[in-house]
Amino acid sequence: MPSHRYRDVFAKVPVAPVDREWPDRRITTAPLWVPVDLRDGNQALADPMDPERKRRFFELMVAMGYKEIEVGYPSASQTDFDFVRLLATSDLVPPDVTIVVFTPARPELIERTVESIAGMRGQVVIHMYAATAPVWRDVVLRRTRDELASLIYSGAEDILRLAGEQENVRFQFSPEVYNLTEPDYIMELSDQLTKRWDATPQRPVILNLPATVEVATPNVYADQIEYMDKNLPRRDSVILSVHPHNDRGTGIACAELAVLAGAQRVEGCIFGNGERTGNVDIATLALNLHAQGVDPMVDFSAIDRIRETVEYCTRMPIHPRHPYVGELVYTAFSGTHQDAIRKGFAEHHRRAVATGVPASELAWDVPYLPIDPADVGRGYEAVVRVNSQSGKGGIAHVLESSYGVRMSSAEEVEFARHVQRHTDETGREASAVELKGLYEEVFGCSN
Ligand SMILES: CC(=O)SCCNC(=O)CCNC(=O)[C@H](O)C(C)(C)COP(=O)(O)OP(=O)(O)OC[C@H]1O[C@@H](n2cnc3c(N)ncnc32)[C@H](O)[C@@H]1OP(=O)(O)O
Ligand SMILES: CC(C)C(=O)C(=O)O
Known part of the structure; x- marks a missing residue:
């Protein structure tokens, strides 16, 4: 150069x-x-x-x-x-x-x-x-x-x-x-x-x-x-x-x-x-x-x-990673990030109940999310998405938040193995619907 x-x-x-x-x-x-x-x-x-x-x-x-x-x-x-x-x-x-x-x-x-x-x-x-x-x-x-x-x-x-x-x-x-x-x-x-x-x-x-x-x-x-x-x-x-x-x-x-x-x-x-x-x-x-x-x-x-x-x-698109507004900026695919976000959300809601302060007003300390996506009108559905980089915490979060499905710790570990095999095979993201189908295949019902 x-x-x-x-x-x-x-x-x-x-x-x-x-x-x-x-x-x-x-x-x-x-x-x-x-x-x-x-x-x-x-x-x-x-x-x-x-x-x-x-x-x-x-x-x-x-x-x-x-x-x-x-x-x-x-x-x-x-x-x-x-x-x-x-x-x-x-x-x-x-x-x-x-x-x-x-x-x-x-x-x-x-x-x-x-x-x-x-x-x-x-x-x-x-x-x-x-x-x-x-x-x-x-x-x-x-x-x-x-x-x-x-x-x-x-x-x-x-x-x-x-x-x-x-x-x-x-x-x-x-x-x-x-x-x-x-x-x-x-x-x-x-x-x-x-x-x-x-x-x-x-x-x-x-x-x-x-x-x-x-x-x-x-x-x-x-x-x-x-x-x-x-x-x-x-x-x-x-x-x-x-x-x-x-x-x-x-x-x-x-x-x-x-x-x-x-x-x-x-x-x-x-x-x-x-x-x-x-x-x-x-x-x-x-x-x-x-x-x-x-x-x-x-x-x-x-x-x-x-x-x-x-x-x-x-007449120009905004990049998916653009700060605050990009399509993907409130989304985690990776397992450890998802796990932290899931625990952060749970803690946030626990504090809201304990203090009586609405979740939308409570001080925000959720790992990996610099602001609450709801402040800018975003929902929580896209915060955790699952692919082969994901882990049990993120997979459980999607099933629970989309379908109210709760798994025991042992089930989470077992189900994550199936999901991992599936996403490795397809090389793609697994949607919430796909995860639900897989769950029913593995456990034979939806609880
Ligand atoms: C940093 C910025 O963003 S500056 C803003 C830039 N924005 C634009 O240029 C968009 C709108 N511009 C235009 O529509 C046109 O350039 C016009 C209508 C303003 C002028 O068009 P024209 O007369 O055809 O001149 P042209 O666009 O070639 O501009 C160059 C002339 O302006 C002169 N000039 C440039 N900036 C300035 C200025 N701030 N003050 C005075 N003269 C200036 C240049 O010296 C040159 O003069 P010269 O021809 O005697 O050498
Ligand atoms: C002239 C100024 C305001 C400008 O547009 C710039 O310098 O970029």
């Missing part, structure tokens, strides 16, 4: 030293989640969402309780523009939901973006971006630092001129590929933008710091965020936001460490659609909080319905 062709992040950009505090902190409240499925997710699809899909996805996000939603790139396509117009002219947006529209720093596209939000009654954020990292400056935009800064300030002034008088409008800036941009440059841009946009605690500016392409271990991103948190001018008038992608497969860790490091707002996609390996998965982030006893402030109690809508709108 020609690994010598690549350099680590430290060879590409100065990472400012920070007296880091994030490793000692804990997350005790949910950040503000901002789903960008209708923009960053949408732009990565082979077939972008049609109006009906956009609307269905938007309604899903509102129903789940998201309070700020990026709804599109209105200057990109008529579909995007029309969708924002639909939101501006209908009652689809509840009063407590803020709409975000996305634009590059190009005057004609800013104008079109502002046109799209005319008449919007609720809160709106105009989100302007420009790539600030050296390779993008030199190769893509072909501008020096100063020239690019002028382009950004000019975009900021255009936005202010066209929409600054609208009291329901706030401003956001994203230095694209923040994680590869010099910190002093971001500091300078941020200082100028918060000054020009007149950021105040009442009308804060959102500074969104994207890991547009993941390039380093998550601790480096956390340091980069904590540095901004500690050094940004007008910090109390800035909402510090992050936007991790998942190129190294560590988008979740980047987002979590960034929140520890001071990020107040997290952009991502539900189940992680997005450019290349995706945006950070804000469903996993939310349910990670839930699993630590922190209210995620969004509702995943019917996760399969959410999955169906997301799959329909993106």
Whole structure:
């Protein structure tokens, strides 16, 4: 492998030293989640969402309780523009939901973006971006630092001129590929933008710091965020936001460490659609909080319905091992896992009876299941499934939970031998019905 062709992040950009505090902190409240499925997710699809899909996805996000939603790139396509117009002219947006529209720093596209939000009654954020990292400056935009800064300030002034008088409008800036941009440059841009946009605690500016392409271990991103948190001018008038992608497969860790490091707002996609390996998965982030006893402030109690809508709108299936939502994530095939789960369930129900606390409210300590599948609307039928990797505990659990069949310890051992022979022969999973048939063959009746 020609690994010598690549350099680590430290060879590409100065990472400012920070007296880091994030490793000692804990997350005790949910950040503000901002789903960008209708923009960053949408732009990565082979077939972008049609109006009906956009609307269905938007309604899903509102129903789940998201309070700020990026709804599109209105200057990109008529579909995007029309969708924002639909939101501006209908009652689809509840009063407590803020709409975000996305634009590059190009005057004609800013104008079109502002046109799209005319008449919007609720809160709106105009989100302007420009790539600030050296390779993008030199190769893509072909501008020096100063020239690019002028382009950004000019975009900021255009936005202010066209929409600054609208009291329901706030401003956001994203230095694209923040994680590869010099910190002093971001500091300078941020200082100028918060000054020009007149950021105040009442009308804060959102500074969104994207890991547009993941390039380093998550601790480096956390340091980069904590540095901004500690050094940004007008910090109390800035909402510090992050936007991790998942190129190294560590988008979740980047987002979590960034929140520890001071990020107040997290952009991502539900189940992680997005450019290349995706945006950070804000469903996993939310349910990670839930699993630590922190209210995620969004509702995943019917996760399969959410999955169906997301799959329909993106036309992409969700992997069976996807955290919290995958078909197999609450299922054990292997014997010792099944045995532990079975004992864990029994103990859980014993404690429920002993304490009088309903099983659905009782503290959860069932081995191998980080959360109770019922919290996300899953049943228990699929928790234990049987194949040649299974053992007597799991087999007994399936028979008991599906048919109320209880075996003695000796019967469990004997029956497991028969099942093992059967699954070894077939090489497949044995369903509950098959197990019942086998049981009747072996013991001659169903008790
Ligand atoms: C990290 C992100 O996710 S960024 C968002 C990416 N999303 C999308 O691109 C989806 C929607 N985009 C589009 O529909 C189109 O790209 C449009 C309508 C915005 C622009 O289309 P076109 O005018 O045809 O330009 P094109 O797509 O080739 O973009 C490249 C031009 O934009 C310029 N540009 C790129 N980013 C920015 C920016 N943030 N601000 C200002 N100019 C920019 C480039 O320098 C280039 O200009 P040049 O042609 O003078 O060299
Ligand atoms: C411009 C920002 C928000 C973005 O989409 C990215 O950098 O990935």
